[in-house]
Amino acid sequence: MQLEWLRLEHFRNYPQLFLDGFSETNVFFGKNAQGKTNLLESIYLLATLQTLRPAANKDLVAWEKETAYLEGKLSYQDIHRTFSVQIHEKSKRPKINDKSIKKTKEYFGLMNVISFSPLDLQTLQGPPQNRRRYLDRALFHFDPMYAQEIGRYMRALIQRNAALKLEQGSQIEIWGEKLIQSGAYIVSKRLQFIEKLNTLTPCLYQEISGLDGAVEVRYEAAVSCPLNVSDEETIRQILSEEQRRLAWQERKFKRSLVGPHRDEFSMYLNEKNFRTFGSQGEQRTAILALKLSELEALKREKGIKPIFLLDDIASELDTDRRNFLFQSLRNKNVQVFVTTTDPENVNVNKNKAKMYKVHQGSVTEV
Ligand SMILES: Nc1ncnc2c1ncn2[C@@H]1O[C@H](COP(=O)(O)OP(=O)(O)OP(=O)(O)O)[C@@H](O)[C@H]1O
Ligand SMILES: [Mg+2]
Incomplete structure (x- = not known):
């Protein structure tokens, strides 16, 4: 390009x-x-x-x-x-x-376009929403449907939270279904993307830093059981079950508590989280390795x-x-x-x- x-x-x-x-x-x-x-x-x-x-x-x-x-x-x-x-x-x-x-x-x-700027350090250091934004922006390149699904998801989330505030039972159900439908798509795409990163990022990190060390990117879903499948149907079932389990809490706090708006990811170096243990330079290198992986994945997958x-x-x-x-x-x-x-x-x-x-x-x- x-x-x-x-x-x-x-x-x-x-x-x-x-x-x-x-x-x-x-x-x-x-x-x-x-x-x-x-x-x-x-x-x-x-x-x-x-x-x-x-x-x-x-x-x-x-x-x-x-x-x-x-x-x-x-x-x-x-x-x-x-x-x-x-x-x-x-x-x-x-x-x-x-x-x-x-x-x-x-x-x-x-x-x-992929950018690398001093602000990117905030992807690791800042709040989880920065990491969700990173994933979402990266995925926009791979799949235009993803952007549409994020739009649908955010609309459903706003509507459902409004329904929870007003205690409108049927609306909570209807928007809850939509939330899970789009949510499962989003989570499965994010998991697939992280799988791709894990085939590229560890090597790049070693090359850039000149140091050995096992680097891993892990998706951290806010669900009670481990989510290590990228199959959309299975994720849908897990999210549904979770929504049933937390129904009373959602009504109490008047907020949707299940779905990819609560998820994030972490990067690990030898099982230690970069966010808490990494020096500034290590964190920059980790982000740079992510961005170069994104570049390589786009080249391999989409040419x-x-x-x-x-x-x-x-x-x-x-x-x-x-x-x-x-x-x-x-x-x-x-x-x-x-x-x-x-x-x-x-x-x-x-x-x-x-x-x-x-x-x-x-x-x-x-
Ligand atoms: N809407 C705006 N209208 C006019 N000037 C603006 C507007 N937004 C930002 N600026 C000005 O643009 C200038 C240049 O900003 P920019 O961030 O591009 O600088 P830079 O060359 O990257 O500097 P640095 O080396 O410090 O990063 C700033 O002085 C800023 O105040
Ligand atoms: Mg500048």
């Missing part, structure tokens, strides 16, 4: 920007607070309609403006598509080839080489780990957009890479 060009209007600190002729490796360097992360964020947003950092729509639109506009042309095999998103305070309106997209599932999965966004990479990793990262991205022939305050920290072939200087919301190729 190759982004050919990018246009921004009134996005964050960019009044207007048009960049054409991207190379396989594109390095954006500049001082702090110039717009480097904003630029990567615009690419991420075009691909996923989500932001890299938590942000409301109005934060994305340049201050004192009403609307922001992003547009980019993507080439994949022999297909060229122009993606665009218009952002208002209350909405994001996506289009592909100038055609409005009403259902997000028609948008997801066509432009694949897709996603775009890789690396924000502020210099501050993240030591020299050996950085070298390994750039080497492996080169070997995989993926298009990379990198930001850094110091171009010396980026180990790229300067003859092949394009270098851009970012200064106060404008970008110059150097």
Whole structure:
């Protein structure tokens, strides 16, 4: 996958920007607070309609403006598509080839982007919802149906919690069924994805760190029996049983207590949880191994080489780990957009890479 060009209007600190002729490796360097992360964020947003950092729509639109506009042309095999998103305070309106997209599932999965930024440490360190978000975002690339099922699940959850508050017995039942139907699909896909990660992540972790050690990713479902099957029907039965078991508690607390909105995952190094035992560097390496596994899985399973966004990479990793990262991205022939305050920290072939200087919301190729 190759982004050919990018246009921004009134996005964050960019009044207007048009960049054409991207190379396989594109390095954006500049001082702090110039717009480097904003630029990567615009690419991420075009691909996923989500932001890299938590942000409301109005934060994305340049201050004192009403609307922001992003547009980019993507080439994949022999297909060229122009993606665009218009952002208002209350909405994001996506289009592909100038055609409005009403259902997000028609948008997801066509432009694949994986990012690695300092914020990713929060995937391991932060609350469980960060880990659920990581799984869900990763799965959007593999299966556009997954995004739709997450939408259905969240709707059922809101409706059921409302019914629990109002003590509406039949509604609790109806939405409970829907919750389990979508929930089983979600859990089975997450388990399958974690299985894939476990065939790739341990090796990558060893390669990046240069150290031996058994790494494992474990899905932690909030159910009373171990959930180590990815068969949807079996999961449905387990969730149903669990919902029956906790029915009285759900009515007491007026909240749905069963389903993938309560699950998460952990990563272990020699049976020790990275979250509690890992150093910052070990945690970064673990996340990087996850992201590179995602990249490899997409390539193997779907033949897709996603775009890789690396924000502020210099501050993240030591020299050996950085070298390994750039080497492996080169070997995989993926298009990379990198930001850094110091171009010396980026180990790229300067003859092949394009270098851009970012200064106060404008970008110059150097
Ligand atoms: N909606 C907005 N309108 C105008 N400016 C904004 C908006 N949102 C963010 N900014 C500004 O954009 C500037 C650049 O932010 P960005 O995060 O891209 O910097 P950066 O170059 O990545 O810096 P660092 O090296 O510190 O990470 C910041 O000064 C920020 O205040
Ligand atoms: Mg930044």
